[in-house]
Amino acid sequence: MSELIFKNVSAGYNGNTVLKNVNFSADKGRITALIGPNGAGKSTILKTAAGFIKPLEGSVYIRDRDIVSYSAKELYGIISVMMTDRVKTKYTTGFDVVRVGRYRFTGIFGGLSDEDRRVIRECMELIGVWELREKDFSTLSDGQKQRVLLARAIVSEPQILIMDEPASFLDIGRKIEFFEVLTGLVKEKNITVLISMHEAGLVKKTAHRVICISSSGEIDAMGEANELIRPEYMEQLFGIEKGRFEEYYG
Amino acid sequence: MYKHRKNIILFAGLFIVILALVIINILSGSAGIGLKDIAEILLNGGRGSVNGRIILDIRLPRILEAMILGGALALSGYMLQTFFLNPIAGPYILGISSGAKLFVAVLMVCALKTGFAMNSMMLVTAAFIGSLIATGFVLAVSVRVSSMSILIVCGVMVGYICSAITDFIVTFADDSNIVNLHNWSLGTFSAAGWNDAKIYIPVVVTGFLAALFMSKTMEAYCFGESYAGSLGINTYRFRMILIIISSILSASVTAFAGPVSFVGIAMPHVARNLFRSEKPLVIIPASFLFGSAFCLFCDLIARSIFSPTELSISTVTAVFGAPIVISMMIGRRNGNV
Numbered sequence: 009m010s011e012l013i014f015k016n017v018s019a020g021y022n023g024n025t026v027l028k029n030v031n032f033s034a035d036k037g038r039i040t041a042l043i044g045p046n047g048a049g050k051s052t053i054l055k056t057a058a059g060f061i062k063p064l065e066g067s068v069y070i071r072d073r074d075i076v077s078y079s080a081k082e083l084y085g086i087i088s089v090m091m092t093d094r095v096k097t098k099y100t101t102g103f104d105v106v107r108v109g110r111y112r113f114t115g116i117f118g119g120l121s122d123e124d125r126r127v128i129r130e131c132m133e134l135i136g137v138w139e140l141r142e143k144d145f146s147t148l149s150d151g152q153k154q155r156v157l158l159a160r161a162i163v164s165e166p167q168i169l170i171m172d173e174p175a176s177f178l179d180i181g182r183k184i185e186f187f188e189v190l191t192g193l194v195k196e197k198n199i200t201v202l203i204s205m206h207e208a209g210l211v212k213k214t215a216h217r218v219i220c221i222s223s224s225g226e227i228d229a230m231g232e233a234n235e236l237i238r239p240e241y242m243e244q245l246f247g248i249e250k251g252r253f254e255e256y257y258g
Numbered sequence: 259m260y261k262h263r264k265n266i267i268l269f270a271g272l273f274i275v276i277l278a279l280v281i282i283n284i285l286s287g288s289a290g291i292g293l294k295d296i297a298e299i300l301l302n303g304g305r306g307s308v309n310g311r312i313i314l315d316i317r318l319p320r321i322l323e324a325m326i327l328g329g330a331l332a333l334s335g336y337m338l339q340t341f342f343l344n345p346i347a348g349p350y351i352l353g354i355s356s357g358a359k360l361f362v363a364v365l366m367v368c369a370l371k372t373g374f375a376m377n378s379m380m381l382v383t384a385a386f387i388g389s390l391i392a393t394g395f396v397l398a399v400s401v402r403v404s405s406m407s408i409l410i411v412c413g414v415m416v417g418y419i420c421s422a423i424t425d426f427i428v429t430f431a432d433d434s435n436i437v438n439l440h441n442w443s444l445g446t447f448s449a450a451g452w453n454d455a456k457i458y459i460p461v462v463v464t465g466f467l468a469a470l471f472m473s474k475t476m477e478a479y480c481f482g483e484s485y486a487g488s489l490g491i492n493t494y495r496f497r498m499i500l501i502i503i504s505s506i507l508s509a510s511v512t513a514f515a516g517p518v519s520f521v522g523i524a525m526p527h528v529a530r531n532l533f534r535s536e537k538p539l540v541i542i543p544a545s546f547l548f549g550s551a552f553c554l555f556c557d558l559i560a561r562s563i564f565s566p567t568e569l570s571i572s573t574v575t576a577v578f579g580a581p582i583v584i585s586m587m588i589g590r591r592n593g594n595v
Contacts, residue, residue, distance in 0.1 A: 058488060060484060060487065060488075079490075080487075080490040080491075080492065081490045083490070084488055084489055084490040085490075087488070088488070089484075089485070089488035091484055091485065091488075093481075093482040093484060093485060095481055095482070096343075097480070097536055098530070098536065099530060099533075099534045099535050099536045100536050104536075104537070105481075108477060108478050108481060108489075109489075111474070111478050111489040111490075111491075112489065112490060114474065116471065116474065117470070117471075117473060117474055117539055118473065118474035118477060118539065164489075
């Protein structure tokens with residue numbers, strides 16, 4: 009079942025078209041990864057899917073309804089977003105960060121019900137960050153921070169999770185850890201994930217489906233990760249000299 | 259739970275400090291009035307005697323004004339800091355207080371020249387219009403530059419321009435009232451009276467309650483504008499309300515006490531660091547109380563250190579506030595936000 013569908017979507021900023029005529033869908037319980045060179049428009053797809061920018065042409069359907077027909081409240085009851093903005097805080101604990109994700113459920117002054125506490129704890133335990141609940145967020149390692157932010161993204165009990173390169177500045181060990189957690193999460197919660205990523209090797213292991221965006225802002229290919237993540241194709245997509253991809257990643 | 263108890267103790271401590279400052283403020287002054295006389299005046303009401311009038315009509319309204327307006331200023335600064343997502347912001351340093359000052363000075367001079375009766379409400383309105391214009395300018399700059407330091411330099415420049423025009427107006431408005439006008443334009447709580455309190459108390463209380471009701475959204479907004487948007491918050495509307503309430507609060511301070519420096523920028527910082535928290539629900543009342551205590555303390559020094567000559571309040575707040583801001587900036591350089 010497709011939870012998120014792009015139909016003939018063109019999108020961009022200030023009238024400049026970045027994406028041209030994009031068609032794809034993302035299915036429930038599966039991880040759909042966007043790959044492609046920097047500047048190709050992966051973030052633009054994510055922002056359009058998240059409702060941050062309106063498509064210039066075409067439509068985005070969330071659960072068979074046009075995204076523009078949703079109110080912000082309805083839309084963000086279904087979608088949860090994990091973008092790249094860094095959190096700048098000093099005296100905010102891991103728990104505080106995750107708690108804010110419960111925004112739409114909490115009381116007028118942000119008070120938590122027992123149900124809120126239960127869900128926060130469940131999500132933090134699922135992601136393995138419950139023991140970071142009393143630590144100041146600013147003192148956590150990058151890997152821990154990203155996992156706390158992942159917990160924050162799922163405490164709102166979303167159906168669709170949209171993530172923009174969540175692991176790009178982590179070291180390889182933390183990257184693997186992060187994607188393992190994400191894979192486990194999708195299995196457990198049966199949610200739809202649309203994610204942009206850079207790590208070709210990890211895409212293979214993590215994503216059920218890959219959508220390749222070329223530097224001209226169009227979909228170049230899509231399909232199973234194992235079929236697409238091949239040296240020859242990667243070289244073509246990223247504009248690498250022949251044989252070079254194999255040399256470094258093989 | 260441990261954190262709750264810590265906050266309660268800190269709030270209790272703040273109340274005690276404020277109470278102590280209020281008592282010291284009532285006691286000190288050029289007319290030496292003893293504790294016993296004061297107690298009697300407060301209990302029986304004693305406007306009949308000179309001492310009674312000094313306590314009830316001069317010292318008490320002044321204490322109340324320093325307390326309420328000091329708190330309002332700190333809260334206004336905190337809301338501006340939330341707006342810019344940057345702790346180095348305040349109504350004085352961004353030129354907003356000076357914009358308000360200019361408009362109030364124009365109104366006062368017009369009133370003196372033409373002889374029409376001016377009331378407190380008109381003062382607040384003029385100050386509000388002036389601060390909105392200055393704020394509008396700061397916002398226009400902020401969409402063009404992303405650096406907070408450039409924004410602050412622009413704010414300081416706007417402050418200088420507004421102050422220069424105000425000085426010009428004040429210099430050419432020859433009248434016996436000019437002394438008051440001059441004192442006011444430097445910032446002072448000395449003109450405090452009960453009639454003004456009827457205006458600023460409802461304004462500040464409304465602003466404070468509005469801030470509390472926005473605290474949940476403020477907290478979410480601190481994690482970034484686009485993140486707040488992804489929680490379903492209308493960030494444009496939220497930011498507008500935030501800046502308008504902040505302007506109303508700082509305008510009411512400027513209307514009655516003139517421009518008061520460094521309270522808005524420094525007190526929220528002190529509150530965050532002492533409470534070791536960034537929760538708006540804690541920091542809003544904490545900033546307010548720190549602003550109250552700080553202004554009571556600075557006003558005490560302003561009026562007693564060279565008594566009977568009074569210093570302007572901004573002179574004293576700058577001496578204590580500026581070092582706090584400098585330490586904040588050094589702290590940020592070293593990576594502790």
